[in-house]
Amino acid sequence: MSLLFMLDMIGTVAFAASGAWVAVRKEMDLFGVVALGMVTAIGGGTLRDLLLGDLPPFCLQNEIYFWVPAATALLVFVMHRHLPTLMQPLLYLDAIGLGTFVVIGVSKALLFDTGPFGAVLMGILTGTAGGVIRDILANEVPLILRQEIYASACVLGGILLVILTHLEVPEQLNLLLVAGSVILIRVLAIRYNWSLPKAPIQ
Amino acid sequence: MSLLFMLDMIGTVAFAASGAWVAVRKEMDLFGVVALGMVTAIGGGTLRDLLLGDLPPFCLQNEIYFWVPAATALLVFVMHRHLPTLMQPLLYLDAIGLGTFVVIGVSKALLFDTGPFGAVLMGILTGTAGGVIRDILANEVPLILRQEIYASACVLGGILLVILTHLEVPEQLNLLLVAGSVILIRVLAIRYNWSLPKAPIQ
Amino acid sequence: MSLLFMLDMIGTVAFAASGAWVAVRKEMDLFGVVALGMVTAIGGGTLRDLLLGDLPPFCLQNEIYFWVPAATALLVFVMHRHLPTLMQPLLYLDAIGLGTFVVIGVSKALLFDTGPFGAVLMGILTGTAGGVIRDILANEVPLILRQEIYASACVLGGILLVILTHLEVPEQLNLLLVAGSVILIRVLAIRYNWSLPKAPIQ
Numbered sequence: 001m002s003l004l005f006m007l008d009m010i011g012t013v014a015f016a017a018s019g020a021w022v023a024v025r026k027e028m029d030l031f032g033v034v035a036l037g038m039v040t041a042i043g044g045g046t047l048r049d050l051l052l053g054d055l056p057p058f059c060l061q062n063e064i065y066f067w068v069p070a071a072t073a074l075l076v077f078v079m080h081r082h083l084p085t086l087m088q089p090l091l092y093l094d095a096i097g098l099g100t101f102v103v104i105g106v107s108k109a110l111l112f113d114t115g116p117f118g119a120v121l122m123g124i125l126t127g128t129a130g131g132v133i134r135d136i137l138a139n140e141v142p143l144i145l146r147q148e149i150y151a152s153a154c155v156l157g158g159i160l161l162v163i164l165t166h167l168e169v170p171e172q173l174n175l176l177l178v179a180g181s182v183i184l185i186r187v188l189a190i191r192y193n194w195s196l197p198k199a200p201i202q
Numbered sequence: 203m204s205l206l207f208m209l210d211m212i213g214t215v216a217f218a219a220s221g222a223w224v225a226v227r228k229e230m231d232l233f234g235v236v237a238l239g240m241v242t243a244i245g246g247g248t249l250r251d252l253l254l255g256d257l258p259p260f261c262l263q264n265e266i267y268f269w270v271p272a273a274t275a276l277l278v279f280v281m282h283r284h285l286p287t288l289m290q291p292l293l294y295l296d297a298i299g300l301g302t303f304v305v306i307g308v309s310k311a312l313l314f315d316t317g318p319f320g321a322v323l324m325g326i327l328t329g330t331a332g333g334v335i336r337d338i339l340a341n342e343v344p345l346i347l348r349q350e351i352y353a354s355a356c357v358l359g360g361i362l363l364v365i366l367t368h369l370e371v372p373e374q375l376n377l378l379l380v381a382g383s384v385i386l387i388r389v390l391a392i393r394y395n396w397s398l399p400k401a402p403i404q
Numbered sequence: 405m406s407l408l409f410m411l412d413m414i415g416t417v418a419f420a421a422s423g424a425w426v427a428v429r430k431e432m433d434l435f436g437v438v439a440l441g442m443v444t445a446i447g448g449g450t451l452r453d454l455l456l457g458d459l460p461p462f463c464l465q466n467e468i469y470f471w472v473p474a475a476t477a478l479l480v481f482v483m484h485r486h487l488p489t490l491m492q493p494l495l496y497l498d499a500i501g502l503g504t505f506v507v508i509g510v511s512k513a514l515l516f517d518t519g520p521f522g523a524v525l526m527g528i529l530t531g532t533a534g535g536v537i538r539d540i541l542a543n544e545v546p547l548i549l550r551q552e553i554y555a556s557a558c559v560l561g562g563i564l565l566v567i568l569t570h571l572e573v574p575e576q577l578n579l580l581l582v583a584g585s586v587i588l589i590r591v592l593a594i595r596y597n598w599s600l601p602k603a604p605i606q
Contacts, residue, residue, distance in 0.1 A: 023347070031354050032347030035579040046253070051450070053459025054254025056316065061394035066319040080401045114460065132541070137334070139343045141543045145427070145436030152435050196433035199484045225549070231600035233556050234549030248455070257457025258518065268521040282603045339536070341545045 004124035004134075008043065008104065009068060011097020011179050016041040016069035017090055017176060019134045021083055026138050030077060037073025038132055043130035048105050051111045066125055091190055101127040101130035102154045103175045106161045120158030127154045149189035157182035206377060211270060213299020218243040218271035219292055221286055221336045222278035228340050231345065238336055239267065239275025245332035250307050250324050254314045281328055291312045301384035303329040304356045308363045322360035325397045329384075347348060351391035354398055359384035408579060412508065413472060415501020420445040420473035421494055423538045424480035425487055428432050430542050434481060438539055441477025442470065447534035495594055503586035505531040506558045507579045510565045523560030531558045531586075553593035556600055561586035564592050577580045 019040025023033040042059045049057035055149025059065035076083060109119040128151050129146050135142040144151045161178040169177075188194065221242025225235040251259035261267035278285060307328025311321040316381045326343040326371050330353050337344040363380040371379075390396065409594035423444025427437040446463045463469035478485060481503050489559040509530025532555050539546040546556040565582040573581075592598065 024401045026343065026348075027400055028343075028347045029349070029400050031357070031398055035347060035353070049459055050252060050454060051464065055257075056253055056320075060253065060316050062319045063317040063319045066317075066323065070319075084216050112460070114464050115467040115470075117467045117474075118460075118464045121470065134336060137344060137347065138539060139341065139543065141430065141432075142541060144437060145432045145541065146430075147433070151439070152337070155435070183224065196435055198431055198433050199428045199437065199481050203525050206595065216559070222414075226603045228550075229600050229602055230545075230549045231551070233559070233600055235603065237549060237555070252454060258455055262455065264520045265521045267527065268519075272521075279603050285541040338540060339546060339549065341543065 004104070007096055007100040007179065010093055011100045012041045012065065013066050013072050014090055015070035015130055017076050017083075018094060018131070019069075020073035021080075022134055022138050024080045030127040033077045034070055034073040036137060037076065038069045039074075039137065040130040040134040041048065041069035042066075043196035044101060044126045044128060045105070045130075047129045048108065048126045050195075051125070052109065052114075052122065054112070055106075055135070089109035092187065095183045095190070098127045098153065098158075098186055099157065100183050101150070102157045102178045103161060105172075106158050106178075107165075107175065110162070110165055114120065116162045119162050120155065121163065123158035124151060124154040127151075137167045149185060149194045149196065153185040153189065154181045156185060177185040203243060206302065209298055209302040213302045214243045214267065214297055215274050216292055216295035217279050217332055218274035218298045219285075220333070221271075224336055224340050225275075225283075226278065226282045226285075235274055235279045238339060239278065239294035240271045243271035243274075243334040245305060246328045246330060247307070247332075249254040249331045250310065250315065250328045254316075254324065254329070256310075265399040267297075270389065273283055294318050294389065297385045297388040297392070300329045300388055301353070301357070301359065301381035304311065304359045304384050305363060305381045308380075309367075309373075310379065312364070316325040317362045320390065321364050322357065325360035325363070326353060327355040329353075346395040348400075349397070351396045351398065352388060355384045355391065358387060360387070380393050408504065408508070408570040411500055411504040411583065414497055415504045416445045416469065416472050417476050418494055418497035419534055420476035421480050421487075422535070423473075424477035425484075426482045426538055426542050427477075428480065428487075432460065437481045438474055440541060441583035442473045442481065444534040444538040445469075445473035445476075445538040447535070448505060448530045449509070449534075451533045452530045456526065457464045458516070458520075460513075473558065473594045488590065491531060496591065499587045499590040500596070502531050502552040502554070502557065502590055503561065506561045506586050507565060510562050510582075511569075511575075511579065514566070514569055520566045523566050524559065527562035527565070528555060531555075551599070553589060553598045553600065557586045558560065559587040562591060584592060 016037040020033045020037035023036035026032075028036065043067050046057040046059060051056065102123040106119050106123035109122035114122065130146060134144040157178050160181060161174060164174045164178065205332060218239040222235045222239035225238035244267050248259040248261060251257065266381065277395045304325040308321050310323035311324035316324065333346060334344040359380050362383060366380065420441040424437045427440035432440065446469050450461040450463060453459065504522035506527040509522050510527035513526035518526065535548060561582050564585060565578060568578045568582065582594040
């Protein structure tokens, strides 16, 4: 079992937990909790595969990507009383997921011969679109459109990976370096409350 | 004209009416009423075909799936004053649609060689995604994420159909049995106000 | 550089500006402004290509469709103080985009052998789906479902183009005639505040 796959599973669990948790707070029923957990975990990669034309998408080809988020969401439903104390560690697992998903998205896009902007975009989508669909279903303005450094960590990581790939840095090194950078930026952003500027309205 | 196709048309009309009716209540204009009716009727099957990679989707291959919901929505727009008295019968036609759409979705997914979880999921999407898009467009938390037994009838029906297919029960019998079960569960849920548990928040 | 491509770019800029402007008013951050600008400009054509099965979609095949809306959105972010005075001209540029996008969508659908209803629908989607996604992300009921003559200009233009194509009117003439009609209807609708009827609720 490769390191990348392990990180991928950690991210899948963390993303599913964040989706299920939003559903619990929104007082959705058991079905809603599982649905929101699954969509948060696999929505980004699925949208990426739809756009690249790699159909059916990854989750329909390997059902572990259905079982793991479904089981995670069920666990959140049952254990939801204990979840608030787990929020802090979950935030760091979520950062691991973000870095890993970006790296997976960009490398897959480059395999499909997209241009550099498209590759970065596929990385951002893989990392963030699941959370965007979660927020749309919960009837809220998506967090990443207004929040601290989250999507921007993906942007930086994506650009870095496109550059390193063009420089023909060995692939394994590439992926670890970039995933690590995204995770680091995200963790620092959580610690120090970094955020992007907004356009001040008079 | 097969029985399945007749049930399919009944469901298409019922789903289109439910979408158009939401649009009327939200004070959308004529275009909005037709758009919401169409998206509710064909959104689920279209999303399923996108994910299975069967493109263009069913509705672009047989335009009756455009004409019937468009005509239904127009009728709702013109007759909306009489619709409240029709709500109860429409609820039962909607149940017929739900059962039929689930059966169509699961069998199509199995033809495309998805795994069992994927097949059940495609059934759920076919039956419910149109209503989810309707609610997103109407800027509401999707009904099926918080409501009584609706999506869960699809889950049970989907699982039953996957099992029966593996047992090689004759196909026609299969489809009727499962569509009938989903419709029955849904009708009982309406009658007796069944609902799924929520996670109680302290 | 063809006339159609020039009109396409004008529309792309106008649509991106409208998306970025909504994001600024919703107090999204820099990432949100660029994301909303891009999705508004390329969302409609991307959804059309997904449904026609022409993957990867146009924007992944020619990255100018990423760079132009991203640059436009950045400009809106920096210059947002001056934007209110530009709203009136932008409305007219938006009309040019609408007419052009409809024409592009319908002709592409006809190339993919859709039926007449499907072709008109692909035109409507190309012209309006980006704005719908923009409004969903901004957590509002999509403007075109409740607003004045906007989507209906696309409907009329789409139907006209399907008829002219069946009559084998020369293609260049066709496209200009229909784009011109949509733009004209839209401009008149802005001037005279035309709107579609709603179903009056008692």
